[in-house]
Amino acid sequence: MTACRLCGSATLSSVVDLGATPPCESFLAADQLDLAEPAYPLHLRVCTECWLAQIPPLIKPEETFTEYAYFSSFSTSWVEHARTFVADAVERAGLGEDAFVVEVASNDGYLLKHVVKRGIRCLGVEPSVNVGAAAREAGVPTLTAFLSPDTGAAVRAEHGPANLVVANNVYAHIPDVVGFTQGLRALVADDGWVSIEVQHLLTLIEENQYDTIYHEHFQYYTVASAIRALASGGLALVDVELLPTHGGSIRLWARPAEVAGEPSARVADVLAREKAAGLQELSGYTEFSARVAKVRRDLLKFLVEAAERGETVVGYGAPGKGNTLLNHCGIRPDLLAYTVDRNPYKHGRFTPGTRIPILAPEQIAADKPDYVLVLPWNLRAELTEQLAYVHEWGGRLVFPIPELSIVEAASSKEVTA
Missing domain, CATH: 3.40.50.720 (NAD(P)-binding Rossmann-like Domain)
Structure with missing residues (x-):
């Protein structure tokens, strides 16, 4: 890996090298046990210019997400998390019955089914054929596609701009950060809202959560690096929430830059926490590899x-x-x-x-x-x-x-x- 996928800098520094592993969702059938199994390096580095932590894009999303083994609805707490989010988002964004909601990487409809129940028009954009089929069976309209600027423009042309675009646990899963963010901007109305949930690099480092590093996750965000990523597509961060999900996540509330205004005090608070933890300098990353080794030895x-x-x-x-x-x-x-x-x-x-x-x-x-x-x-x-x-x-x-x-x-x- 020679350059940062967000800012193009060549100043990448090693955080932890986990060796080589197969793609984490490539579960084997019994008749595959005697066949060769590919493994790819899993080496996390951080860009010392924009501080985006990242792994090399050694596998393509199409290899993982066309047929996917993860169905969100099997987690009771995750479905409840989605229900609560929808209730809060409807109030924050002022969504009425004439609103339109799009979720990117909508999985099996675990979240949008709560939007459907409210009588609000919605669409899921889900690349995995099998889980998208489950969503449609559950009554959630779903387009089988990966988000790109062209996909976002096509959805907008057919369905109109979205008052709310949701992208939960997908912003780490795409190697083309800039193109994906441009796709979000293409989907959202000029006065609309974008909500993104993604694991927080701060808790990943502090809580030794190294097992959340795998080939599906191409990058790992602080609020500071997320601000820069959002800006690459014409979006601006207006608020952030710290969530307990996935061991510690951030919910990023963004709007088109033209209407965003000043960010909330919570944004400044989290940025200060990240800076205090040393995540905008190499000192915040130097001890992580040793702590990972201890987790391995103890287990x-x-x-x-x-x-x-x-x-x-x-x-x-x-x-x-x-x-x-x-x-x-x-x-x-x-x-x-x-x-x-x-x-x-x-x-x-x-x-x-x-x-x-x-x-x-x-x-x-x-x-x-x-x-x-x-x-x-x-x-x-x-x-x-x-x-x-x-x-x-x-x-x-x-x-x-x-x-x-x-x-x-x-x-x-x-x-x-």
Whole structure:
């Protein structure tokens, strides 16, 4: 990687090198286990000009998102998050029944179904054929396409400008930051609103969330770098919210630059936090690699010692982030017998690279393992409640990030490594 994809600078500095891994959502069918499996370098660097953190664009979005394994509606808390967002956005943007809402990367309609219920005209723009079909079956109008300036202009020409454009958890997934942002501007009305949710690089660094680095995520934003990215397409940041989702996200409220006005005090507050953390100089990134190495050592030590004691460890969840963790740590079925997932699409498949079987969630209660390693740690509150039954036989939950912690069975007391 020789140049920053946002500003073109050649001054890129290493943050952490995670080796080479397969694409995180390329789950394997049984008949693929004896076939070659591609792996690509996973090396995060930061631009010392605009401070956009990024990985090389070694895979194309079309390779990942044409057929996609992630369905948003399988997370109860995420669907509730979307419902609350829609209620708040309707009020903020003053959306009436004559409004038009577009969501980019609308997945299976988990968010727009709440817009449909309000009787507001909407459209999803979703590149994945399979999840887009699920959205249409749920009554959410959905266009199968990747967003580009041309796509945005075509949607605007056919449907009119959007009063609100939503882009949740997609702004990191596109290698052409400038073109995508221009597409957002093409969609939104000249007096409209754009809402973007994306993981916050501040919490990624502070909380050792390195497993959220994977090939689908081409870049990682601070508010400072997001301001510059938005400006590349004619948008200006007017407000920001700090969210707990995905371990710590930012919700960016932007408008066309011509009508944006002055940003809120919250924007200045978050910019000050980022600056205090050293994220606009190299000092904020230098210790991250060492802390990542400690997460790896602690998890492997726990798994090896459990195996030597004859104790069983299984996983819960098969998220993309989990595959970064499993591959970086070199975890195989001898240390993690299997993992389970609520998404039937993944049942009977195997995790990329590490070849760990993925089963239905009921397998945990049938086998009564000693430990359950929770891979989607960002859903900790939701999954601690869902998996409370594990305590019935003295089982314990294990969370690997931000540091290894074990929730003891009887007392629900947490033990940190």
